[in-house]
Amino acid sequence: MTMCSVMEQILDLARWAPSGDNTQPWRFEILGERHLVVQGFDTRDQVVYDLQGRASQLALGGLLETLEIAAQGRGWRCEIRRREDLPETQPTFDVKFSDTLAEPHPLEAVIRTRVTNRRAFSRRPLGLQERSALEASVGAGYRVVWLDGKVMLRHMARLLFANAGIRLTTPEAYEVHKVIIEWDSQFSQDRIPDQAVGLDPVALRLMRWAMQSWGRVDFLNRYLGGTLLPRLQLDVWPALNCAAHFVIVAEGLLQTVDDYVAGGRAMQRFWLTATHLGLQFQPEMTPLIFASYIYNNVAFSRTPRSLEQARRLTNALESLIGEEACRQAVYLGRVGFGSAPTARSLRLPLDRLILSVSTEP
Ligand SMILES: Cc1cc2nc3c(=O)[nH]c(=O)nc-3n(C[C@H](O)[C@H](O)[C@H](O)COP(=O)(O)O)c2cc1C
Numbered sequence: 057m058t059m060c061s062v063m064e065q066i067l068d069l070a071r072w073a074p075s076g077d078n079t080q081p082w083r084f085e086i087l088g089e090r091h092l093v094v095q096g097f098d099t100r101d102q103v104v105y106d107l108q109g110r111a112s113q114l115a116l117g118g119l120l121e122t123l124e125i126a127a128q129g130r131g132w133r134c135e136i137r138r139r140e141d142l143p144e145t146q147p148t149f150d151v152k153f154s155d156t157l158a159e160p161h162p163l164e165a166v167i168r169t170r171v172t173n174r175r176a177f178s179r180r181p182l183g184l185q186e187r188s189a190l191e192a193s194v195g196a197g198y199r200v201v202w203l204d205g206k207v208m209l210r211h212m213a214r215l216l217f218a219n220a221g222i223r224l225t226t227p228e229a230y231e232v233h234k235v236i237i238e239w240d241s242q243f244s245q246d247r248i249p250d251q252a253v254g255l256d257p258v259a260l261r262l263m264r265w266a267m268q269s270w271g272r273v274d275f276l277n278r279y280l281g282g283t284l285l286p287r288l289q290l291d292v293w294p295a296l297n298c299a300a301h302f303v304i305v306a307e308g309l310l311q312t313v314d315d316y317v318a319g320g321r322a323m324q325r326f327w328l329t330a331t332h333l334g335l336q337f338q339p340e341m342t343p344l345i346f347a348s349y350i351y352n353n354v355a356f357s358r359t360p361r362s363l364e365q366a367r368r369l370t371n372a373l374e375s376l377i378g379e380e381a382c383r384q385a386v387y388l389g390r391v392g393f394g395s396a397p398t399a400r401s402l403r404l405p406l407d408r409l410i411l412s413v414s415t416e417p
Pocket of ligand 1: 076112
């Protein structure tokens with residue numbers, strides 16, 4: 057086995073890290089036997105959920121965490137440095153590998169099985185063991201706020217219903233949804249297959265028809281209560297059917313690229329730990345994204361109504377978890393017992409992610 061193929065094995069596992077809408081905002085440059093450059097980018101010019109690049113930076117953190125776990129299994133440790141001379145839109149990292157005697161990481165085994173599940177889970181609550189393993193997984197500098205029990209699940213269902221109202225009636229969000237779904241698919245290398253979205257076949261057909269044009273979406277929304285069916289299936293039902301919703305909260309405000317990358321590492325440790333415990337997982341990031349736009353005065357839509365709705369949503373979230381936790385939140389999602397989804401996003405093949413390989417020592 058050559059040294060280069062060890063690097064490729066590590067990258068082949070690391071590429072299974074999650075990213076918003078499966079955008080995979082990373083490319084790799086192999087500069088030497090033990091020197092890798094991770095070239096990050098963001099989707100702020102196309103994606104209303106990534107206007108400040110934060111979702112992509114979280115994903116990059118998840119990638120680096122996964123890379124480190126995968127490397128450990130090959131007897132390598134990583135030293136990772138972000139290049140500070142580059143603009144925020146290109147978070148770029150030098151990764152230098154050296155030998156370690158550490159045993160393979162216990163989470164390595166679930167890197168490939170970790171998945172987003174947008175369906176209903178069992179309502180069986182988390183046990184003490186699951187709860188404390190998840191709380192420990194995020195590491196120093198983060199804590200986990202749980203939203204569970206019947207009453208809280210109902211509050212979350214209401215909040216996510218309101219949140220979906222924004223997602224489904226904001227024209228800028230339509231532009232995103234239109235391109236991220238791969239239709240008639242169980243798997244997708246670079247998007248989300250329609251079968252993993254969480255709708256039943258009838259609702260899917262309706263959505264596919266509507267999403268041909270904003271005019272159709274708008275017509276459905278205005279006259280036929282078009283958002284009701286997807287909101288019930290995509291938001292309310294899953295929100296009520298899970299063990300708990302959770303928020304990963306940082307010790308302080310997240311301000312820099314590094315803060316978000318570190319937050320993404322905590323997200324991935326939590327997600328992999330959940331998978332290791334046999335739990336299903338779905339991120340519910342858009343309420344946090346809208347809240348961050350409100351806090352940072354980002355006018356994410358040309359529709360004043362959407363901005364007003366986001367303001368009200370932020371107030372509702374603050375009343376559930378407190379203003380401090382809301383401002384310092386890294387990640388929101390839900391977990392629960394259940395079976396793994398049969399449809400899922402795949403990843404771009406490694407040869408499309410590796411831009412160049414240099415054989416210099
Ligand atoms: C920062 C971030 C935000 C995400 N937000 C959401 C979300 O709000 N809702 C959702 O269903 N999935 C969300 N996802 C999950 C991605 O869509 C998913 O990771 C990607 O499509 C790859 O699929 P996989 O996780 O099944 O491998 C998010 C993932 C990341 C990393």
